[in-house]
Amino acid sequence: MEMFTSIGLNHFLTISAILFSFGMFAVMTRKNAIVILMGVELILNAANINFLTFSKYNGGMTGVMFSLFVIVLAAAEAAVALAIVINIFKTFKTVDVSRVDTMKE
């Protein structure tokens, strides 16, 4: 089938959208901070797929450079976020974000 044999732009974008949706779903519904971070990673990688896809079909290197920056940024973000999560755990003895609500009062 044409549709399965030739992998085109739409396939990449669809994968990216599905990945984004999974990430978004994880961020919105999970209570565990670490799972939320994993959701964020999914969203970032969905964005990277989009960058690379458009870079390939556009014929430039800009998208590749952008995705490299995103990967570095995601690493830094993961490091900082995990440090925050560890501190939250130290303070509240939990990583459940719905229970970290001291500022609400």
Added chain:
Amino acid sequence: MMHSLIQLSIVVLLLPLLSFVVLIFFNRRLPRMGDFVGVGLLGTAFSIALYIFWTVVVQHYDPAYRIAWDFTWLDFGNVPGVGPLVVKMGIVIDNLTAIMLAMVTLISLLVHLYSTGYMHGDPRYGRFFAFLGIFTFSMLGIVLSDNLFSIYMFWELVGLSSYLLIGFYFEKDSAADAQKKAFLTNRVGDIGMWLGILILYSQFHTFGYREIFENIAAGKFTLSNGWLTAAGILLFFGCVGKSAQFPLHVWLPDAMEGPTPVSALIHAATMVAAGVYFVGRIFVILTPDALHYIAFIGAVTAFMSATIAITQHDIKRVLAYSTVSQLGYMVMGLGVGAYSAALFHLLTHAFFKACLFLGSGAIIHAMHHEQDMRWMGGLRKQMPWTFATFSIATLALAGLPLTSGFMSKDAILAGALGFASVEGGGIYYIIPVLGFASAMMTAFYMGRQVWLVFFGESRTHLKPAEEHHGDHGHDAHGHDDHGHDDHGGSHHGVHEVGWIMRAPLVVLATLSVFFVFSPDPLDGAKGWFMHLVPTPATVVKSAGAQHEAALGVTGGKLLAEAATDTVKPEAGEHAQAAEGHGAASEGHGPVFTDPRQAELAHAMHANHYTAIYLSSGMLVLGIGFALVVYAFGVIDPGKTAQAIRPLYLYSFNKWYWDEIYDATLIKGSMLISKMLAWFDSNIVDGIVNGIATIFRKFAFLNGNIDKYVVDGTVNFTAFFVQTSGAVMRKIQTGKVQTYLVMVTAAVLGYFAFYLVQLMK
């Protein structure tokens, strides 16, 4: 440069004031409560007044003698709407002033002396002398004044001192009521007097007697003669109040609530005579109409009071009505034109009435404050001195020949007879008829009084035991009860009073005998008084008589000439005048350019002997009747009173004047007051309360607007914010995930919207 007599008269005027000031402030710190200050200062004043009297009356012996001095007291400049307003104060000394000065200080001194005995032991002893001092000061002020303004001031001061002294025993309601009554009644007259002064002032812009007289004589009175009559009658109202004349006489008998020396000094001898003195001062401006009015008032007063005096039981009340009656005589004398006679009677009456009052005070003192004559009797043995002096004064009052009262009263009655004949008889004969009737009644009630008090046996045991002081009805008699509670029952130890109370009686009784005033006991006109105080020429143009020149001046000159001609009056000369009164200008009396006055003077001379016979007849009748009733018991007074009970009650209740005033004026003014009070509490208060209610309602409305509209807006805003906040708060959970959901939903929504748009 002030005349030395003026300087001395100022000293006389101020000495009693000094006595008042010293005693009112320091009487408690002085030994004997300072009575010696009052007596001493009055003694000094009397000595100086006697010197003035000696210089003026004895040395000059000139009917036209007059010295005056004045100074500008207040100068208001030209007051808009009034004209120049300058108030002067001044002193005038003429024969009348000099005589009055001596008379007032003498009686005041005697009363001071007498009071040291009578008032002994009173808790307010010192204050009493202080009040006597201010009274004497005010009275001397009236005597010395040379203008209407200052006489009005002293007039009110005299009213004040009278008020203070009547209510001296102010603990008693009757005394407090009497003082208020006296003051208010006097005010009624004084308002008239002030209006009279204002009429004259509005014409001439001066208060001085001399200036007013000269202006009227010069014809500068621009209003009609009716206004001049009105001014005269209004000025006379002052006399009606102060001298207790007919419509306003009611205060004087009640004034007997004061201590008896006060009654003698103020309410018999001096103050009440001030009214007569004042009318004498303004005599020349009185029109014939005003004089007729005055004559009728005087005659009615004299008659009415004499009828009342007959039935009174209180010894002082009889004397009080007798005083009113005699004042009526004086006023009548002035009204009929017998000027010198009236003022002569003023002088003689002052002495014998003071003697009578002081005598009654001695009796009251000796009887331990019994004033009812029904329970006296037989006192002549215990009190010979009082009896003798009281009898002399009584005879003088009744008008027995050889007494002073005879001369002055007969002169007045002769004037009244002459007046009636000049006016053409008819209705004018009422005046002499009332005068003679009063003379008879005077003799009767004085005979009754002397008999009840001094003759017969003591009737003290007849007094009902339950009857106490003040139980004699609502018009409680004046009792000088201070500290003596041993009254009631029998009066043991009735004794003659001490010499200090006896001496004034003797002096006054001596001054009630004829030789003091005139060498001829039958004719006062031969005496020094009527020579020195001649009837002044009127300044009013009577109908048909036109005077070219200023009469006050010419009259005075003529008068002075006449006086120099007859400076040593011979009895023969006067007899000529009496016989041939057509040629009076050669005779003794003053020369009148006014035909009416001349006619009156002639008629008075013509009637001189008629009056003597008639009044002697009246005296015999009156005293004889008194003897028949009270001494021989031919007629029983009690049964007679029963037989003519209506008349008796009419007299006993003082013609019901108090009741009439009570029913009309007092009830009327109470009614007006109540109406005004009703108006005030209902209408005026109603308006005020109504306005208050309106404002209150408005304020409530305003409050409600504030409460519901303004506060409502504010509260609604708050409420809205609160509710919407409560709704919004539910959205704001604080969970990032929720927000993320919303953001996602919004983005998806946007895309959905965009997609739908795109599809179209």
